[in-house]
Amino acid sequence: MNGETRVAKGPVPLHPAPAETAAYDVDRHYRELAAKRRLYSVVGFSALFAALFFSLWFANETNAGKFFDRLPHLFDFAGDLAPRDGWEIWRAMFDLPSPYFDGSLKYDYPDGRIYLTETFYIPEYIYKMVETLNIAVLATFVGFILGFCLCFLAASNITTSRWLRFFVRRFMEFLRAFPEIVIAGFFLAIFSLGPVPAIIAVAIHTVGALGKMFFEVVENADMKPDEGLRAVGGNWLERVWFGIVPQVMPNFLSYTLLRLEINVRASTIIGAVGAGGFGEVLRLSISRGHEAKTLAIILLLFTTIVAVDQLSAWLRKKLVGEHAFEMGV
Amino acid sequence: MQLSELTTADIAAIRARNADAFRPSLWKRFAVPIGVTIACVYIAYCSWFFSISKVVEKANWQIASEYLYDWFSYEVRPDIDYRDGETRIDFPRFSPLGENPDPDWIETREGTVTVVTQNKPKAQQPASQGSFMASPAAGKKATEPETSILDKVGEQGFSFMAPGAQGSGQAKAQAAHEEPQVSTVTRLGIAETTVRLDRGTVLHITPQMVTVTHAGETVELMVNAQENTVKSRSALPSWALQKREDAKVFLDFGFSGRAEVRARETKIARRYLGWENFFFDTRSPYWGMSWGAVGEHLLVGPQLVDGQSNWSVFWDSIVNNAEWQHGDVWIKLLQTIVMAFVGTLFALLIAFPLSFLAARNITPNVVLNQVLKRFFDFLRSVDMLIWALFFTRAFGPGPLAGISAIFFTDTGTFGKLYAEALENIDEKQREGIRSVGASTMQIQRFGVIPQVLPIFISQALYFWESNTRSATIIGAVGAGGIGLKLWEAMRTNQDWENVAYMVILILIVVFIFDNVSNALRSRLIGKQG
Numbered sequence: 131m132n133g134e135t136r137v138a139k140g141p142v143p144l145h146p147a148p149a150e151t152a153a154y155d156v157d158r159h160y161r162e163l164a165a166k167r168r169l170y171s172v173v174g175f176s177a178l179f180a181a182l183f184f185s186l187w188f189a190n191e192t193n194a195g196k197f198f199d200r201l202p203h204l205f206d207f208a209g210d211l212a213p214r215d216g217w218e219i220w221r222a223m224f225d226l227p228s229p230y231f232d233g234s235l236k237y238d239y240p241d242g243r244i245y246l247t248e249t250f251y252i253p254e255y256i257y258k259m260v261e262t263l264n265i266a267v268l269a270t271f272v273g274f275i276l277g278f279c280l281c282f283l284a285a286s287n288i289t290t291s292r293w294l295r296f297f298v299r300r301f302m303e304f305l306r307a308f309p310e311i312v313i314a315g316f317f318l319a320i321f322s323l324g325p326v327p328a329i330i331a332v333a334i335h336t337v338g339a340l341g342k343m344f345f346e347v348v349e350n351a352d353m354k355p356d357e358g359l360r361a362v363g364g365n366w367l368e369r370v371w372f373g374i375v376p377q378v379m380p381n382f383l384s385y386t387l388l389r390l391e392i393n394v395r396a397s398t399i400i401g402a403v404g405a406g407g408f409g410e411v412l413r414l415s416i417s418r419g420h421e422a423k424t425l426a427i428i429l430l431l432f433t434t435i436v437a438v439d440q441l442s443a444w445l446r447k448k449l450v451g452e453h454a455f456e457m458g459v
Numbered sequence: 460m461q462l463s464e465l466t467t468a469d470i471a472a473i474r475a476r477n478a479d480a481f482r483p484s485l486w487k488r489f490a491v492p493i494g495v496t497i498a499c500v501y502i503a504y505c506s507w508f509f510s511i512s513k514v515v516e517k518a519n520w521q522i523a524s525e526y527l528y529d530w531f532s533y534e535v536r537p538d539i540d541y542r543d544g545e546t547r548i549d550f551p552r553f554s555p556l557g558e559n560p561d562p563d564w565i566e567t568r569e570g571t572v573t574v575v576t577q578n579k580p581k582a583q584q585p586a587s588q589g590s591f592m593a594s595p596a597a598g599k600k601a602t603e604p605e606t607s608i609l610d611k612v613g614e615q616g617f618s619f620m621a622p623g624a625q626g627s628g629q630a631k632a633q634a635a636h637e638e639p640q641v642s643t644v645t646r647l648g649i650a651e652t653t654v655r656l657d658r659g660t661v662l663h664i665t666p667q668m669v670t671v672t673h674a675g676e677t678v679e680l681m682v683n684a685q686e687n688t689v690k691s692r693s694a695l696p697s698w699a700l701q702k703r704e705d706a707k708v709f710l711d712f713g714f715s716g717r718a719e720v721r722a723r724e725t726k727i728a729r730r731y732l733g734w735e736n737f738f739f740d741t742r743s744p745y746w747g748m749s750w751g752a753v754g755e756h757l758l759v760g761p762q763l764v765d766g767q768s769n770w771s772v773f774w775d776s777i778v779n780n781a782e783w784q785h786g787d788v789w790i791k792l793l794q795t796i797v798m799a800f801v802g803t804l805f806a807l808l809i810a811f812p813l814s815f816l817a818a819r820n821i822t823p824n825v826v827l828n829q830v831l832k833r834f835f836d837f838l839r840s841v842d843m844l845i846w847a848l849f850f851t852r853a854f855g856p857g858p859l860a861g862i863s864a865i866f867f868t869d870t871g872t873f874g875k876l877y878a879e880a881l882e883n884i885d886e887k888q889r890e891g892i893r894s895v896g897a898s899t900m901q902i903q904r905f906g907v908i909p910q911v912l913p914i915f916i917s918q919a920l921y922f923w924e925s926n927t928r929s930a931t932i933i934g935a936v937g938a939g940g941i942g943l944k945l946w947e948a949m950r951t952n953q954d955w956e957n958v959a960y961m962v963i964l965i966l967i968v969v970f971i972f973d974n975v976s977n978a979l980r981s982r983l984i985g986k987q988g
Contacts, residue, residue, distance in 0.1 A: 185797040193857030207852040307969040315949035403935040
């Protein structure tokens with residue numbers, strides 16, 4: 131409302147001659163614009179809220195339990211998670227003998243131990259965590275290598291062939307959009323159970339995601355080094371390797387680290403749907419109702435994710451300075 | 460200036476001027492080799508850790524190609540049974556060809572057959588496959604070859620032959636006391652079946668021999684139901700595989716199909732390109748109609764089902780298609796979309812006000828800032844998976860769990876991103892608004908929001924699109940949506956065509972959302988976004 135008066139009054143002293151009509155016109159024009167805008171806003175918000183209410187109704191209808199029926203029981207599960215005593219979590223995490231051991235898998239679990247020597251073993255959860263981390267790192271690494279090779283073919287300032295660019299970009303989009311779970315499921319059928327399907331699934335997705343980020347970085351690169359190399363007769367490979375790669379490498383590595391954070395989570399989730407690793411232990415532990423184990427796993431996962439995020443943020447800051455990337459954009 | 464004109468002094472001067480170019484620091488010189496070495500060591504470690512070579516060695520690549528074919532083709536699997544001395548064609552129940560299939564690529568020829576029956580009530584085979592079965596005609600005389608086969612069996616004392624059953628070949632059962640008794644009947648029946656898989660692939664099946672022609676090579680496999688053996692007359696070609704002597708022979712015809720020649724039956728799988736019965740399953744009255752006929756029934760044609768309009772039958776048939784389950788797939792897909800939409804929207808609505816409290820330049824309260832920022836970190840770092848499992852327990856499987864999981868994770872993400880964006884705003888606009896005496900709310904409304912709103916919405920749109928993809932995955936742990944359906948279809952390893960169908964639907968949805976989100980974002984923050 132403040133703006134309205136400001137606009138209406140503003141032009142009047144500047145152009146005294148056509149003041150009467152101009153002021154009137156501007157005012158009316160502003161009103162029209164404002165009315166139109168308000169209408170758009172109302173229509174837009176109504177549509178949004180209609181969609182929201184339909185979505186909520188639909189979600190509630192198709193859910194196994196209804197929202198308001200289940201709401202009072204929201205924390206039942208959290209209550210079930212309370213361990214017998216606080217030290218149980220600690221013991222579960224490092225697989226130390228529990229005083230409550232009753233022969234079941236609930237307290238002690240010698241099966242998952244990886245014995246390095248006669249007496250020294252790696253607790254199952256620590257081992258699974260390392261496995262999941264390795265899945266994420268290896269997948270990110272493979273994704274980095276392949277994304278690195280592909281991105282130059284998709285960048286308009288490096289690759290002149292329009293068709294090649296189009297094809298490579300669509301290919302990367304396809305890799306990115308293809309559901310990871312299907313890749314994992316398919317390779318589970320071929321390789322049988324184990325972490326390799328998860329590696330392949332996460333790596334394929336990473337190729338697409340990193341390739342897209344990378345080619346955008348390459349397209350924003352300074353072309354002067356490239357020009358210089360072209361002037362002295364460098365071939366395509368030399369121009370890319372000596373002209374482009376040195377300036378984009380910090381950004382590439384930074385995006386890769388960002389992807390690593392995402393991949394640690396992704397490999398946990400893929401694990402939970404059957405590809406082994408940490409996610410699977412978590413799902414099993416929850417479904418069996420082993421409260422101390424579940425809490426230990428959640429704690430371990432939380433710590434790992436925080437640690438990876440912090441490490442990656444620190445490295446990224448070193449690579450590209452304070453101006454770290456916002457997520458996703 | 461040419462390089463040749465450089466004197467040693469010039470070179471020295473250039474060297475002195477660009478010291479770092481000619482003598483880079485140790486780190487710069489060795490960064491690449493060190494990096495490559497570390498990478499190689501790591502790869503070696505991983506291949507040991509995951510024992511990749513072993514896994515690849517044990518991988519079943521044969522199955523991989525079968526499964527890949529299943530994505531876009533289907534098989535029809537007739538079994539040619541000849542254990543009784545007559546060839547008989549069986550299709551499994553729920554064959555894509557419907558009940559009583561009579562495809563023109565299977566030809567039968569009638570002839571004299573000697574049927575071996577065991578004297579047990581179940582031995583009388585029902586004449587189920589109408590069009591293939593000739594009416595049994597008993598009472599013919601036994602021919603020589605059959606007799607000799609029986610002889611051989613008798614001599615070797617094969618378990619279900621009576622010991623005294625030598626050379627008689629009579630229709631009557633042997634006067635043997637042992638169970639079970641066996642009798643042979645010579646009558647008119649189906650003596651031969653010819654199965655034509657494609658132009659160059661033909662299986663010619665008689666109760667004694669299966670002759671297979673493929674890729675210009677012919678192999679003759681002697682089958683003996685009584686001895687339970689399969690023997691090849693010549694060396695097996697590359698597309699045939701017999702793992703043990705006398706055991707069944709696997710035939711691989713590439714895309715056209717495959718077959719398994721056993722002593723008592725031959726199992727054939729013929730592959731067709733496409734998705735079978737995609738619109739109407741075999742129970743539907745529209746099944747087998749051409750699209751012209753379907754249109755005619757819809758518009759003018761006679762009523763197909765009493766008391767139900769043709770349109771309603773049409774819709775019912777598609778939605779309740781037993782093989783493809785269109786209705787269920789669409790509902791699950793809509794759940795996935797709804798999960799991403801509602802989860803992201805709620806996260807946006809909650810994170811928006813909280814981020815103002817978390818930004819240190821807007822709310823100068825260090826304790827509150829820190830508490831909120833750590834809270835956001837907590838929401839974000841407790842993985843979406845954990846939230847999904849937690850809410851699946853709380854609300855039961857379904858989209859409510861998925862919505863809550865996305866909502867919790869993204870509230871953390873949005874809160875963090877928005878607080879960072881708010882801390883980077885231009886302070887001048889706020890100062891200007893404050894200087895004309897605006898209230899706190901007005902400062903935020905006119906001094907801050909116009910600067911950050913495009914970024915906020917752009918990020919929300921980006922996450923909306925990416926959550927559509929994550930919603931697929933968390934669905935598989937029970938949090939609703941198409942993920943679980945995908946996972947179930949994959950676990951049986953039978954329904955890869957359904958997986959392909961769902962993947963295509965997901966790809967279409969992601970593609971549309973990607974484009975909508977990109978279009979909206981570029982309108983909001985300009986092309987560079």
